[in-house]
Amino acid sequence: MLDVPVVLDRAAARPLADQLADALREAAAAGRLRVGERLPATRALAATLAVSRTVTAAAYDQLHAEGWIAGRQGAGTFVVAVPPARPVENPMPAPVSLASAPVLADLRPGSPWTAGLRTDVWRRAWRAAADSRPEQRPLRAGRPEFRRAVAEHIVRHRGLVVDPAAVLATAGTTAAVTELALAVLRRGDTVAVEEPGYPRAVGALRAAGLQVQPAPVDDDGLVVAALPTEARAVYCTPAHQFPLGGRLPAARRVELVTWARERSAWVIEDDYDGELRYDVAPLPLLAAVGPDVVIHLGTASKILTPTLGVGWLAGPTGVVDSVLDYRNAAGAGPGEAGQRVFTALVDSGDLSRHLRRVRKELAARRELLVSALATAGLAARGDQAGAHVVIPLANSETERRVVAAAQGAGLLLDGLGRCYAGPADRAGVTLGYAAPATRADLAAALPALVRLLIGAAPAAMSQPSASR
Amino acid sequence: MLDVPVVLDRAAARPLADQLADALREAAAAGRLRVGERLPATRALAATLAVSRTVTAAAYDQLHAEGWIAGRQGAGTFVVAVPPARPVENPMPAPVSLASAPVLADLRPGSPWTAGLRTDVWRRAWRAAADSRPEQRPLRAGRPEFRRAVAEHIVRHRGLVVDPAAVLATAGTTAAVTELALAVLRRGDTVAVEEPGYPRAVGALRAAGLQVQPAPVDDDGLVVAALPTEARAVYCTPAHQFPLGGRLPAARRVELVTWARERSAWVIEDDYDGELRYDVAPLPLLAAVGPDVVIHLGTASKILTPTLGVGWLAGPTGVVDSVLDYRNAAGAGPGEAGQRVFTALVDSGDLSRHLRRVRKELAARRELLVSALATAGLAARGDQAGAHVVIPLANSETERRVVAAAQGAGLLLDGLGRCYAGPADRAGVTLGYAAPATRADLAAALPALVRLLIGAAPAAMSQPSASR
Numbered sequence: 001m002l003d004v005p006v007v008l009d010r011a012a013a014r015p016l017a018d019q020l021a022d023a024l025r026e027a028a029a030a031g032r033l034r035v036g037e038r039l040p041a042t043r044a045l046a047a048t049l050a051v052s053r054t055v056t057a058a059a060y061d062q063l064h065a066e067g068w069i070a071g072r073q074g075a076g077t078f079v080v081a082v083p084p085a086r087p088v089e090n091p092m093p094a095p096v097s098l099a100s101a102p103v104l105a106d107l108r109p110g111s112p113w114t115a116g117l118r119t120d121v122w123r124r125a126w127r128a129a130a131d132s133r134p135e136q137r138p139l140r141a142g143r144p145e146f147r148r149a150v151a152e153h154i155v156r157h158r159g160l161v162v163d164p165a166a167v168l169a170t171a172g173t174t175a176a177v178t179e180l181a182l183a184v185l186r187r188g189d190t191v192a193v194e195e196p197g198y199p200r201a202v203g204a205l206r207a208a209g210l211q212v213q214p215a216p217v218d219d220d221g222l223v224v225a226a227l228p229t230e231a232r233a234v235y236c237t238p239a240h241q242f243p244l245g246g247r248l249p250a251a252r253r254v255e256l257v258t259w260a261r262e263r264s265a266w267v268i269e270d271d272y273d274g275e276l277r278y279d280v281a282p283l284p285l286l287a288a289v290g291p292d293v294v295i296h297l298g299t300a301s302k303i304l305t306p307t308l309g310v311g312w313l314a315g316p317t318g319v320v321d322s323v324l325d326y327r328n329a330a331g332a333g334p335g336e337a338g339q340r341v342f343t344a345l346v347d348s349g350d351l352s353r354h355l356r357r358v359r360k361e362l363a364a365r366r367e368l369l370v371s372a373l374a375t376a377g378l379a380a381r382g383d384q385a386g387a388h389v390v391i392p393l394a395n396s397e398t399e400r401r402v403v404a405a406a407q408g409a410g411l412l413l414d415g416l417g418r419c420y421a422g423p424a425d426r427a428g429v430t431l432g433y434a435a436p437a438t439r440a441d442l443a444a445a446l447p448a449l450v451r452l453l454i455g456a457a458p459a460a461m462s463q464p465s466a467s468r
Numbered sequence: 469m470l471d472v473p474v475v476l477d478r479a480a481a482r483p484l485a486d487q488l489a490d491a492l493r494e495a496a497a498a499g500r501l502r503v504g505e506r507l508p509a510t511r512a513l514a515a516t517l518a519v520s521r522t523v524t525a526a527a528y529d530q531l532h533a534e535g536w537i538a539g540r541q542g543a544g545t546f547v548v549a550v551p552p553a554r555p556v557e558n559p560m561p562a563p564v565s566l567a568s569a570p571v572l573a574d575l576r577p578g579s580p581w582t583a584g585l586r587t588d589v590w591r592r593a594w595r596a597a598a599d600s601r602p603e604q605r606p607l608r609a610g611r612p613e614f615r616r617a618v619a620e621h622i623v624r625h626r627g628l629v630v631d632p633a634a635v636l637a638t639a640g641t642t643a644a645v646t647e648l649a650l651a652v653l654r655r656g657d658t659v660a661v662e663e664p665g666y667p668r669a670v671g672a673l674r675a676a677g678l679q680v681q682p683a684p685v686d687d688d689g690l691v692v693a694a695l696p697t698e699a700r701a702v703y704c705t706p707a708h709q710f711p712l713g714g715r716l717p718a719a720r721r722v723e724l725v726t727w728a729r730e731r732s733a734w735v736i737e738d739d740y741d742g743e744l745r746y747d748v749a750p751l752p753l754l755a756a757v758g759p760d761v762v763i764h765l766g767t768a769s770k771i772l773t774p775t776l777g778v779g780w781l782a783g784p785t786g787v788v789d790s791v792l793d794y795r796n797a798a799g800a801g802p803g804e805a806g807q808r809v810f811t812a813l814v815d816s817g818d819l820s821r822h823l824r825r826v827r828k829e830l831a832a833r834r835e836l837l838v839s840a841l842a843t844a845g846l847a848a849r850g851d852q853a854g855a856h857v858v859i860p861l862a863n864s865e866t867e868r869r870v871v872a873a874a875q876g877a878g879l880l881l882d883g884l885g886r887c888y889a890g891p892a893d894r895a896g897v898t899l900g901y902a903a904p905a906t907r908a909d910l911a912a913a914l915p916a917l918v919r920l921l922i923g924a925a926p927a928a929m930s931q932p933s934a935s936r
Contacts (some may be wrong), residue, residue, distance in 0.1 A: 018749070061748065062748055062749055068718045068719075080719060081717070081722055106604070110605075111604045111605055112604065114601065114603065114604045117601075117602055119601065122601065122602065123598045125598075126594055126595065126597060126598030127594065127595060127598065129594060130590060130591045130593075130594030130595065133585075133587070133590065134582045134590065134773035134775055135582065135773060135774070135775040136574070136579045136580065136582045136774075136903055137578075137579060137774065138775055138777075139775070171639060171777075171802075171803055172799070172803075173799070174798055174800055175799075175800055178798060178800065182675050182676065183675075187677055200797070200798060200799025201799070203796075203797035204797075204798040204799060204800065206797075207651075207794060207797060207798045208650065208676075208798075209655055209677055250536050250549045251548060251549035254549060280530055281530060304602065305602035305603060306603070306604075306605065306606045307602055307603040307803070307804040307805070308602070308803060308804070308805050309606075309639075309777070309801075309802065309803015309805060310803065310805075328671075329668070329671035329672075329674075329675060330642055330646060330668060330671045330672040330675045331640070331641070331642030331643075331668025331669070331671060332642055332643055332646065332672065333777075334639075334777065334803070335639055335640075335775070335776060335777015335778065335802070335803045335805065335806045336775040336776070336777060336806075337775070337776050337777060337778075337805035337806035337808075337809055338803045338804075338805035338806075340805075341805055435604055
């Protein structure tokens with residue numbers, strides 16, 4: 001006889017056979033049935049439990065199919081493996097906290113003005129995106145209509161004529177940097193990065209096994225003459241150096257392309273917020289100056305939202321082919337859902353209209369922020385572009401103190417220190433002005449911000465560069 | 469005087485100042501203005517061109533801001549850098565062909581039955597997805613509502629109770645394998661893979677710098693006893709071994725978890741089509757047997773469409789934390805657009821309804837295909853699950869011949885050979901049956917398929933395993 005308590009609930013939705021299989025599985029897991037033990041015949045068990053033999057036979061079939069029992073008929077049925085105990089407690093980790101502290105204003109750089117994206121525009125784009133049916137196989141290069149839309153966006157807003165065939169969809173800039181590291185560069189290669197620079201690009205390069213070598217930056221961006229000779233590639237932000245805010249002058253652009261050509265090195269041009277310029281027209285892209293050596297990366301993160309996971313890469317044939325080869329081999333490639341939404345926004349003209357609003361709003365916010373700082377004798381550093389400025393501070397200790405004090409006051413700031421791949425030789429804070437929902441929200445945070453910074457910022461470093 | 473032809477079009481939409489700046493830039497690019505050359509004063513040039521001085525001053529300002537000219541006033545204005553020639557021809561590569569040859573039926577494995585996804589269901593999901601506003605910062609772990617929806621999907625369709633906090637969104641299975649390779653394993657680590665196995669996982673591991681060591685597979689899946697001792701992880705498909713179609717028996721599951729525990733190794737459980745089983749109920753997931761050593765990967769690719777770019781990872785705290793750390797450092801993370809659509813499909817119950825339709829349809833297609841093959845004396849190999857079977861062939865030469873002949877007849881097939889990380893010790897073709905839009909489309913392709921395979925498949929290998 002089966003020395004196992006089996007309680008079947010005839011009123012339950014779960015079939016009796018499944019209930020019996022559960023009970024036997026649990027008995028084995030609890031140690032009440034052991035490997036080698038013989039189970040009663042299906043007929044005898046059916047009689048004991050007052051169920052039809054169909055029920056016991058189905059339960060045994062299930063356990064047999066699962067591999068816990070074997071044999072059956074003739075020689076009898078035996079337990080051949082013991083299932084794991086069903087965990088009473090959840091074996092998975094404790095919840096990761098998704099909440100954050102109450103915040104007066106998020107002034108970290110990198111966030112777009114998502115509140116400025118009109119709800120009707122957003123909805124219209126998603127509705128249009130639903131019009132095309134799902135694909136059966138991933139399009140590793142991206143959806144053809146997305147690549148065409150990106151080419152249109154680039155020529156309209158960045159002045160570069162590019163064939164849609166030379167455009168690849170990416171999951172965003174850092175995802176593209178990772179792909180380039182794995183597909184185009186070799187493990188152990190040295191990549192020059194701006195110092196200070198964009199920490200996530202450095203993180204992506206290092207995580208992919210590349211050596212990162214810092215190269216100095218001045219008010220105009222990357223100092224090309226100081227690039228390390230052994231670099232196989234350089235990652236840079238020529239339109240709006242992150243974080244210092246300079247724009248690479250034309251002569252240095254030519255110099256950088258020449259540098260790359262002489263070494264057969266690659267230039268990765270991260271044009272993260274190149275659409276956002278409030279004074280003069282932008283310079284020609286590096287990709288226009290050196291289409292044979294420049295890999296251009298763009299993103300929807302700063303002009304729309306990072307959560308679409310939409311970016312693009314435009315580059316020479318060899319690079320495009322290598323990235324596609326990598327994607328095919330590794331089964332990788334950007335998701336297409338965000339591409340659909342972005343395409344709809346370009347095709348309707350809504351993206352261009354939204355961009356005009358964003359430029360107008362962010363230029364006004366920059367003016368508001370810079371003026372508030374100036375009245376307190378604080379000079380903001382960085383071009384009239386993008387969505388952040390830098391306030392120089394005396395040293396790293398002051399920087400840490402200001403960031404901590406700001407957090408205490410409900411203001412999220414980033415220190416310059418986190419933008420260094422090596423030891424920091426400057427100190428300061430980066431102030432992003434796009435995240436607050438309205439200009440009034442930003443204005444409301446300014447008094448507290450100015451109080452914090454006064455005294456912390458050395459007058460000596462308050463250069464008259466506010467209006468660069 | 470300026471020895472450069474300047475033609476300004478007063479009727480054009482483009483401002484005169486911009487036209488003038490263009491003309492000067494192009495003159496420099498064409499070599500008609502050289503570095504060091506002096507430009508006329510703005511007033512003199514304005515007189516020459518019969519425009520106001522505002523126009524010439526604005527043009528000089530622009531060129532000055534761009535860095536091509538310097539000086540101005542007093543000493544005069546000089547060319548300091550020469551812009552690149554504007555390319556006449558597009559410097560970007562020739563279009564990548566996105567078209568494919570006319571196809572009677574796509575019988576490669578891996579495609580889902582996208583035609584079975586009802587248009588109204590698809591549209592409803594996208595419309596619901598549009599309801600939430602865009603986020604300002606990426607949620608590296610995935611959207612909270614998506615993680616909850618995945619936990620619900622896993623418990624309902626895969627029988628595993630999992631805390632949403634232990635679930636991470638991924639961009640798909642191979643993207644997750646790449647992340648694990650970069651975040652959890654170390655460069656140079658050995659990872660055991662099934663041989664034959666899923667080639668894209670092998671590609672992802674190799675591209676991330678890991679050593680791949682093949683481990684043998686039999687009718688029941690991975691042969692745990694033959695795993696290489698030095699492996700730091702094993703990648704496997706226990707629910708439905710890809711491509712041979714076996715299901716890892718319970719005893720081997722316990723053995724595999726024990727193997728991993730003894731070595732502090734990881735088991736990567738790729739549950740790519742675990743929701744699709746047509747006979748017995750599925751076995752407990754490896755993640756249930758060994759929650760401390762198993763990293764479970766799921767995907768929407770096989771039950772919906774790969775183009776949403778939606779997958780998930782559930783694993784021990786340490787793994788989840790490491791992946792999140794990696795994502796934060798490298799600025800990586802899955803796009804959220806697809807997560808919104810998937811969440812809407814789960815929340816409405818549409819995904820469960822769709823899954824029932826898919827199971828019913830694919831079970832019927834499998835029966836249709838296996839019967840057609842059986843009447844011709846051809847035995848299909850693989851469990852009653854998923855969306856493909858394997859037809860063994862005599863040798864790799866026959867395999868190549870069949871694949872090529874099929875392609876000539878408009879039938880896309882994959883050979884077994886591509887599933888080998890090392891030299892192939894089996895030959896055959898994998899036949900996917902989910903891609904055709906309707907069962908009739910599949911049926912229409914069967915006569916040509918059977919003709920191709922008759923004679924090519926050796927009777928000796930036609931084991932009576934069609935109904936496993």
